[in-house]
Amino acid sequence: MNNQTDLLGNALSKDDHELLDLYGRLKALSARTDLPPVATANVKQAMVLLWNACNDLALIAEEPGCD
Secondary structure, three states: OOOOEOOOOOEOOHHHHHHHHHHHHHHHHHOOOOOOHHHHHHHHHHHHHHHHHHHHOOOOOOOOOOO
8 A cells, every 4th residue: 555545556535645644643642651541541542443444444454553
């Protein structure tokens, strides 16, 4: 996959790019160690929900990687 196509080779839409951007931002935020535990937990929950959407749309093929 590249930044222009999904896992099936289809061109990414503006919405696809936005979902991937949001997922990436939440993934980076969830990796921080300076947030309060309640914030980290909620960010991880939001990241997993976006991961579900991105995975179902064949935009990514990774595990969210949060415990």
